[in-house]
Amino acid sequence: MPTASDYDSAWKDALESYFPGFMASLWPDLHAQIDWGHTPVFRDKELQALMRSAKRGRRHVDKLVSVRLLNGQDTLLLIHVESWRPRMADLIEQATNNPFAVVILAQLEANATRPDEGRLIRKTELVRRLYHWGYQRDNVIKLIRIIDAMMALPEALELAFEEAIQEIEEETQMSYVTSVERVRLRREREEGKVEGFAALLSTQIARKFGTLPDWAKVRLVAADDVTLQCWAEQILDAESIEDVFK
Numbered sequence: 001m002p003t004a005s006d007y008d009s010a011w012k013d014a015l016e017s018y019f020p021g022f023m024a025s026l027w028p029d030l031h032a033q034i035d036w037g038h039t040p041v042f043r044d045k046e047l048q049a050l051m052r053s054a055k056r057g058r059r060h061v062d063k064l065v066s067v068r069l070l071n072g073q074d075t076l077l078l079i080h081v082e083s084w085r086p087r088m089a090d091l092i093e094q095a096t097n098n099p100f101a102v103v104i105l106a107q108l109e110a111n112a113t114r115p116d117e118g119r120l121i122r123k124t125e126l127v128r129r130l131y132h133w134g135y136q137r138d139n140v141i142k143l144i145r146i147i148d149a150m151m152a153l154p155e156a157l158e159l160a161f162e163e164a165i166q167e168i169e170e171e172t173q174m175s176y177v178t179s180v181e182r183v184r185l186r187r188e189r190e191e192g193k194v195e196g197f198a199a200l201l202s203t204q205i206a207r208k209f210g211t212l213p214d215w216a217k218v219r220l221v222a223a224d225d226v227t228l229q230c231w232a233e234q235i236l237d238a239e240s241i242e243d244v245f246k
Helices: 007-017 019-027 044-053 088-095 099-111 116-130 138-151 155-172 180-207 214-222 225-234
Strands: 061-069 073-077
Touching: 007 019, 007 061, 007 099, 007 138, 019 099, 044 061, 088 099, 099 116, 099 138, 116 138, 116 155, 138 180, 155 180, 180 214, 180 225
Parallel strands: none
Antiparallel strands: 061 073
């Protein structure tokens, strides 16, 4: 199964975890108008309904967020993130106290590298910075998960990345990523690969045979990577959706 970075889920996780930092980095003027004493509310269900009811093509919106402004008004923000080229030096400066700047750095590093030894080096260096920037344990673990999802590596290099984290913790004398966390990181990485492969296969089936019936969606979600690989091979000669899932 090919290595694939899970940008979508990583960005959504980052947006929900570090929304104030996201606004401060990208929309500082709007950030200054929001009353952060009121916790932003992410309205995913309303967003899904909005996207289903849209009539003019695809709507590229990642998040619908309800916030309260300093003037007391409640308002909704539609959030969509596109690629852009901020100055790396500015981001590194921001990243010392804004975790969302770390997320942006991970995305830029993923865009600038291939899943090889070069990416491993830059991924390790970014994680090393987390420890030297003084982030607390919970933030370090969450950011490592986001970095890991964005900067995916082939299986042959994943163990090397885990070993690099251990070395960093020995250097800094900070034991944040325990053996339990490493197992969880490995499991989340594998689950992300399977989910990404299932989504790709779903797109391929829909393109060849049309809209997927509910039973097919259920089977795709429940399948393991071996089964998905089998179905991916069967779609080449299949004459119907049923033939794919034999």
